[in-house]
Amino acid sequence: MRHLLAATALAAILATPAAAAPQLTPAQRDATHAMFEHVIDTPTVIGRHQVPAMAQYVADQFKAAGFPEADVHVLPYHTTSSTTGEDDTAALIVRWRAPGATTKKPIMLMGHMDVVEAKAEDWAGTDPFKMVEKDGYYYGRGTIDMKDGIVAITQAMINLRKAGFKPKRDIVVLFTGDEETNGIGALNGATQWLDLLGHPEFGLNADGGGIGFNTDGSPAGATMQTAEKTFAGYTLTVRNRGGHSSKPRKDNAIYSLAHALDKIEAYRFTPMLNETTRAYFAGREKLEKGPLGDAMRRWLANPNDGEAADIIEASESEVGLTRTRCVPTRLFAGHADNALPQLATAMINCRIFPGIDPNATKAELERIVADPTVAVSRNDDRVASLASPLRPDVTAAYTHAVQALHPGMPVFPEMSTGASDARPFRVAGIPVYGVNGGWTVTPIDNRAHGKDERLPVKSLYDNVVHWQMMLQDLAGK
Amino acid sequence: MKRVIAAALAAAVSSTAFAATDPRTLPTKLAPAWQAKTRELFKQVIEIPTVHNRGEVPRMAKLLADRFRAAGIPDADIHIMPYEALPGDQTAALIVRWRAPHATKKPMLILGHMDVVEAKREDWKFDPFVFREQDGYFLGRGTSDMKNGDVATTMAAVKLMSEGFKPSRDIIFFYSGDEETRGVGATLGSTKWRNLTEAEFGLNADGGCATYDEKFRPIGCEISIAEKTFQTYLLTTRNPGGHSSRPRPDNAIYELADALKALQAHRFQPMLNPANRGYFEHRAKMEGDSPLGRAMRAWLANPNDGASADIVEASPIDVGLTRTRCVATMLSAGHADNALPQSASATVNCRIMPGVEPKEVQAELQHLVGPKVQVVPDPNYIGVPTPASPLRPEVLAAVTNAIHSVVDPAMDVYPVMAAGASDGSFFRAQGIPVYDVDGSWYISPLDERAHGLDERIPVRAMYDDVVYWEKLIRSLAG
Numbered sequence: 001m002r003h004l005l006a007a008t009a010l011a012a013i014l015a016t017p018a019a020a021a022p023q024l025t026p027a028q029r030d031a032t033h034a035m036f037e038h039v040i041d042t043p044t045v046i047g048r049h050q051v052p053a054m055a056q057y058v059a060d061q062f063k064a065a066g067f068p069e070a071d072v073h074v075l076p077y078h079t080t081s082s083t084t085g086e087d088d089t090a091a092l093i094v095r096w097r098a099p100g101a102t103t104k105k106p107i108m109l110m111g112h113m114d115v116v117e118a119k120a121e122d123w124a125g126t127d128p129f130k131m132v133e134k135d136g137y138y139y140g141r142g143t144i145d146m147k148d149g150i151v152a153i154t155q156a157m158i159n160l161r162k163a164g165f166k167p168k169r170d171i172v173v174l175f176t177g178d179e180e181t182n183g184i185g186a187l188n189g190a191t192q193w194l195d196l197l198g199h200p201e202f203g204l205n206a207d208g209g210g211i212g213f214n215t216d217g218s219p220a221g222a223t224m225q226t227a228e229k230t231f232a233g234y235t236l237t238v239r240n241r242g243g244h245s246s247k248p249r250k251d252n253a254i255y256s257l258a259h260a261l262d263k264i265e266a267y268r269f270t271p272m273l274n275e276t277t278r279a280y281f282a283g284r285e286k287l288e289k290g291p292l293g294d295a296m297r298r299w300l301a302n303p304n305d306g307e308a309a310d311i312i313e314a315s316e317s318e319v320g321l322t323r324t325r326c327v328p329t330r331l332f333a334g335h336a337d338n339a340l341p342q343l344a345t346a347m348i349n350c351r352i353f354p355g356i357d358p359n360a361t362k363a364e365l366e367r368i369v370a371d372p373t374v375a376v377s378r379n380d381d382r383v384a385s386l387a388s389p390l391r392p393d394v395t396a397a398y399t400h401a402v403q404a405l406h407p408g409m410p411v412f413p414e415m416s417t418g419a420s421d422a423r424p425f426r427v428a429g430i431p432v433y434g435v436n437g438g439w440t441v442t443p444i445d446n447r448a449h450g451k452d453e454r455l456p457v458k459s460l461y462d463n464v465v466h467w468q469m470m471l472q473d474l475a476g477k
Numbered sequence: 478m479k480r481v482i483a484a485a486l487a488a489a490v491s492s493t494a495f496a497a498t499d500p501r502t503l504p505t506k507l508a509p510a511w512q513a514k515t516r517e518l519f520k521q522v523i524e525i526p527t528v529h530n531r532g533e534v535p536r537m538a539k540l541l542a543d544r545f546r547a548a549g550i551p552d553a554d555i556h557i558m559p560y561e562a563l564p565g566d567q568t569a570a571l572i573v574r575w576r577a578p579h580a581t582k583k584p585m586l587i588l589g590h591m592d593v594v595e596a597k598r599e600d601w602k603f604d605p606f607v608f609r610e611q612d613g614y615f616l617g618r619g620t621s622d623m624k625n626g627d628v629a630t631t632m633a634a635v636k637l638m639s640e641g642f643k644p645s646r647d648i649i650f651f652y653s654g655d656e657e658t659r660g661v662g663a664t665l666g667s668t669k670w671r672n673l674t675e676a677e678f679g680l681n682a683d684g685g686c687a688t689y690d691e692k693f694r695p696i697g698c699e700i701s702i703a704e705k706t707f708q709t710y711l712l713t714t715r716n717p718g719g720h721s722s723r724p725r726p727d728n729a730i731y732e733l734a735d736a737l738k739a740l741q742a743h744r745f746q747p748m749l750n751p752a753n754r755g756y757f758e759h760r761a762k763m764e765g766d767s768p769l770g771r772a773m774r775a776w777l778a779n780p781n782d783g784a785s786a787d788i789v790e791a792s793p794i795d796v797g798l799t800r801t802r803c804v805a806t807m808l809s810a811g812h813a814d815n816a817l818p819q820s821a822s823a824t825v826n827c828r829i830m831p832g833v834e835p836k837e838v839q840a841e842l843q844h845l846v847g848p849k850v851q852v853v854p855d856p857n858y859i860g861v862p863t864p865a866s867p868l869r870p871e872v873l874a875a876v877t878n879a880i881h882s883v884v885d886p887a888m889d890v891y892p893v894m895a896a897g898a899s900d901g902s903f904f905r906a907q908g909i910p911v912y913d914v915d916g917s918w919y920i921s922p923l924d925e926r927a928h929g930l931d932e933r934i935p936v937r938a939m940y941d942d943v944v945y946w947e948k949l950i951r952s953l954a955g
Contacts, residue, residue: 083814117812122718122819145720180815229722233814245826246705247796248804254823255805258737265731319723327724328731329814334807337709337824337855341806346730347814349721379814417722418815449816450719 022404022465024159032155032464035061039147040131040140044114044177051089051177052076054113058154058175062094065158071095073196077188079178083233083347083379089114089177091185093196096157096171098475106170107475108200109157109467110421110432111149111207112179115142116449124452136457143455145448148463149206149436150175156467167475172197179207179421186421190428200430202391204470207420208434209398211406212317212442220317220442221287222402223414224395225434227276227387229320229351231419232358233379234365236260242342251373253344254333260369261328261346267368269324271309272353273299276387276415277321281312283412292318316443320417324361326350347379351417354385385423387415388431397473398435401466405437437466497693500918501613505940506883512940515632518544519939520608522624523617527592527654530566534654535559537591538571541631541652545573548635556673560665562655568592570662572673573650575634577643577954584647585954586679586909588663588900589627590656593619594928602931614933621934622927625942626682626915627652633946644954649674656683656900663903671907678869678910680949681901684927685917685938687880687888695888696921697759698880700873701913703752703865704895704902705828708835709855710803710842712736718819729821730810736846737805737823743845745801745838747776747786748830752865753798755892760795769795798894801838803827824855831865831894863902866910868892875952876914883945884918916945 024032035058042054055074062072073093080086092113095106118128118141126132128141142148153173174197176185189197208225238260240253273281278300285296295311299322302308313322326348333344352361358378365376390413399411414434422432438459440446447453507515518540525537538557545555554574562568571591574584596605596618603609605618619625630650651674653662666674686698714736716729749757757773764770772788776799779785790799803825810821829838835854843852854860877890901911917938919925926932 116816119812119819180813231722231815245804245806246802246828247793248802250791252741252804254808255737255741257808258734258741261730261734262738265728265734314726316723319725325722325724327721327728327817328810329721329816329818330811331730331733331808331818331821333805333809334824337806337826338707339806340804341808344808347811349815351722418720419722446719446723447717448720449813451717451819 022469024461024464028155028159028464029461032151032461035155036138036147036151036460037131039150040138040142041129043129044142045117046079046087046114046178046181047085049088051087051113055090055092055175055177058092058113058150059094061154061158065161067094067096067161071097075193077177077184079182079184081182084181087178087181089185091177091188091193092173092175093193094173095198096161096167098167098169102169104169105201106172106198108197108203109153109171109173110203110205111146111153112176112185112421113147113150114177114180115145115147116180118453122451126452128453133457137454138457138460139452139454141453143453144438144440144445145453146207148438148455148460151460152437152463152467153206155464156471159464160468160471165472165476167471168477169475170198171471171475172200176421183421183424187424189421190424190430202394203422203425203430203432204394205420205422205432205434206436208416208422209414209436211402211409211437211439213439215441215444219287219406219409221284222406222409222411223280224398224411225416226390226413227274227354228385228416228419228422229324229353230356230358230382230385232350232352232361232382234348234350234362235377235379236346236348236369237375237377238344238373240340240342242340245338245340249340253341256371256373257333257344257346260371260374263368263370264326264328264348264365268310271306271313271322273303274354274387274415276413279413280321280415283410287410316446320351321415324350324352324356325417326361326365352384354387354415357384358382383427385419386426388426388433391431391433393474394433394435397470398433400473401437401469404469405462405466406439435470436463438463499693500689500885501935501937503937505937506944507940511632511636511943515628515940515943518632519615519624519628522628523608523619524606526606527619528595529563529592529655529658532567534568534591538569538652538654541571541627542573544631544635545650548638550575558665558670560654560661562659562661566655566658568654568662570654570666571650571652572666572670574673575644575648575650577646580646582646583677584649584675586649586651586674586676586904587630588651588679588681588904588911589623589630589683590653590662590900591624591627592654592657593622593624594657600930605932610936613936615936615939616931616933618932620932621685621917621919621924622932623683623915625917625934625939629915629917629939629942629946630682632943633950636943637947637950642951644950646954648950648954649676653900660900660903663900667904667907667909676909678866678872678912679901679904681899681911681913682915683899683901683913685915685919686913687884687916687918688921689918691920691923693920695885697889697891698876699756699891699893700868700876701895701901702868702892703750703831704863704898705830706833706835706860706862707858707898708827708829708838708860709858710825710827710839711822711853711855712825712842712846713820713822713851714849715820716818718817721815721817725817729818732849733810733821733823736850739845740803740805740825744787745803745841747783747790747800749777749780750831750865750894751867752831752892752894755868756798756894757789759889759891797828801827801829801833803838803842829860829862831863834862835860861906863905865894866905866912868912869910871953872912872914875949878952879916879945879948883941883948884916914949915942916949917942
């Protein structure tokens, strides 16, 4: 997943090329479009077993562009958990070797090929797994999360290779196949595939960072992801004796669950600031002249000003950045329409502020629900996430690429509210930076995981150029 | 199958100390020769596993038809009607007309069903489809629901014919083959096959009316004359959804939770009709001068006394009998653990008072939950409201007389409203009043095993039921 700060676009933004920016050739654009359409049309949802086909397709693009077979690896693996289902999936690892001796460890480029489920009946008229170009946008599941990043990295490497670029250090690609569900691909990457990846010095993740415009066309800023909230799932479970539905009991598992959900809806976690979010809001407040900017300034001046933090949290562009958030995402209850429920469960998805133990959040949920008949349990054993230290070279390369395409666009570090494949690498001591170059209009294009997901057409091509520039900066010197 | 309320009632019977006789030990009034014939037929039908999709119902229909034929019913009046119930379930109904030589009244219908609920050998202590007699009981699937009623009504007719009895009205026996699943047989019987079933009223042999508590005190014989309408509604909320790391102020699950809380707090209008009035008159006597008994009397005296009705509805014994009830039974929401739900839905099961249209309940639910929640009836089952069958004095008198003379002179007989549905509902909906009046009895809750494990019936209850139906037929068609 990725945090999409923003994006934008008025028709003018969608249509106007940035002045003096590098451009793709018509042939490069056609190749990018064709690859994007192919991968969007491949429904890489868990349980559909389509990721291996996509991995093979992407591998074929690399091989066709001259990357040696021995350095292109499709790695099938199985992913499963009790709450997400299972899938025969795959990862793709591609190593672009620097000619001659090099002392530097590789740079890893990261992304994931799987997408969240999408149901055609929920969408406004387009099939989520049939890419449609309409009104300056590409529509389809995965257009922003994150097949655009897969295509941008792949096409950037192909274009550079064809143009004769010789990296001065190895570039290694890791595209996983279950980031949206179990993250086993990333876990494998940080352990058993680490040799294949050449023990990279750091990772650049296309599933993070990004550029935003406001709906009036003004820049909302570009973010480089250096920290992420801890993703943790919890289950609320209520059991009951049940019985025949013609004789309702006073206690009912569904009603008890409804009351617990009501309390979670009303609860407000304590606002918090850390180094990354402080830097982020310090950058953001300069762009926000109105009440939102005032709230940011108030909160930065006084971290105990909870009211200011609440105003920020209520903003569609900043939601999730000021505190831990928990939200119910799924419900299951009952076994027959004519029987009282014996079991009712709710999945609670929490995004926990970095540094807070998920077990502490479990205890907090128990206090919120305050009902001994409602059991709170964890769905996973994730530990608190860590932040990556800022690297001047990555910051400079990202800022350079962003501002080449979007002159004057401010850049600041970001804490992602979502979890990504970066987590196991950060835990293993390999810093990861979310530095994608796609852009969207906030909040109207914030549709990752939701309905009618879309990407500005121009953003796709800009992103290819963005990754070319990043690689030239970081691996060409 | 009948509603099960007797267990709760048994617990409520005041503990007056009197030593009652175990009704299972009393001698049956059925002559030994007829006991043997009854036992033989009962054994045969119990050992035909008439579970849905096994295709065995037609064999049982033929077996019963042969008995009627042997007793003198001409072939032209015996109809085995094959039909499909659940997809692929080839079953059959049996319709037999016993003609009156000089009918003075409109025909009378006797209803039963031949199918049984699934029973698994590994769950039972013995093979559910091998007939057994043990410790004063007949055991096997269908011994109480309701091959006992099929056998009692068939044997009563055979016995009456052998004694030269000539009915004063045509008596139509209608045994369906899918009461436990879809009720297609009863639907056809009350509509398409109406030329064969047209009758002034029906007597349903599905489930014994009489119960004793475990101290052998008679609880009562309940005649179901009405039933609530079954209708499930689906409550659905929708939302654009999005990434769960960015919670929206509106959320399909929270909106559904609000609707469920409103549903939990909602109170439908209490209603008295002839069925539950008769029941509560009996209950008020049982409860005596307790707060519950006083509330029953207050409500019976003043049907607008909602507070008293609420006290009655809160009683675990009487829940569901004062008003329409709707309860949430299932939930389903969301499509991924890490995505905001785009839809959330609750299954709400309603049992609607006779005479109330399901559309009215739908409108009441819609008003309750507000415009953010869509309320639609479950398209898989559209309930048809059935009117209460006004209790005919001659039926009440005949049942009371038969119960008192065959089963127990101390057994009260009174009308009730069933919270569940049976074949009777399809005929009621089509204008033929139906009364559930089988004369078998059981010890509650000890013998309440219909649909469950180790189903059984007291031996005497089986045999005396033949005598009971003889008396009922003589009273109502003599």
